[in-house]
Amino acid sequence: MPPRHVAVLHGPNLNLLGTREPAVYGTVTLAEIDRGLVERAKARGATVESFQSNLEGELVQRIQEVAGRAQAIVINPAAYTHTSVAIRDALSAVGLPAVEVHLSNLHRREPFRRRSLTAPACIGTIAGFGARSYYLALTAALDLLEDT
Numbered sequence: 001m002p003p004r005h006v007a008v009l010h011g012p013n014l015n016l017l018g019t020r021e022p023a024v025y026g027t028v029t030l031a032e033i034d035r036g037l038v039e040r041a042k043a044r045g046a047t048v049e050s051f052q053s054n055l056e057g058e059l060v061q062r063i064q065e066v067a068g069r070a071q072a073i074v075i076n077p078a079a080y081t082h083t084s085v086a087i088r089d090a091l092s093a094v095g096l097p098a099v100e101v102h103l104s105n106l107h108r109r110e111p112f113r114r115r116s117l118t119a120p121a122c123i124g125t126i127a128g129f130g131a132r133s134y135y136l137a138l139t140a141a142l143d144l145l146e147d148t
């Protein structure tokens with residue numbers, strides 16, 4: 001069987017991680033998270049690819065593209081979590097198992113962050129563990145794939 005391949009998508013402003021607002025989002029950079037994902041995937045005989053965009057349409061496009069090569073998606077839609085019917089529809093359309101990730105615990109923040117438009121198109125959500133949320137989400141995705 002070819003190695004399991006997981007596509008990781010990061011939404012708007014996550015490219016700033018580690019450089020701004022460390023009190024909210026921590027000091028780890030996105031590049032460090034991506035390297036951690038590669039290492040953890042490798043340890044399980046899997047592969048990952050990561051993509052960040054500040055543009056909704058690029059995220060939609062990427063979801064459609066990865067459907068041909070990935071078996072699961074890990075996605076932090078960032079602010080689009082709360083607004084994007086387009087990303088939700090793309091996730092539903094491709095039908096890959098997806099895990100939604102958030103660095104922060106949305107339920108400890110402003111009320112508008114409690115509603116996710118994208119979560120219903122995902123198997124589940126992991127939030128509130130900082131960079132570790134991504135690693136837990138990758139574990140969840142790979143465990144799911146092992147079960148299938």
Ligand code: CA2
Binds near residue numbers: 013081101105113
């Ligand atoms: O907690 C998360 O992962 C969020 O998806 C982050 C989004 C926010 O809009 C969601 O409600 C929750 C914001 C990402 C912004 O990232 C920054 C990183 C460093 C400095 C400034 C913004």
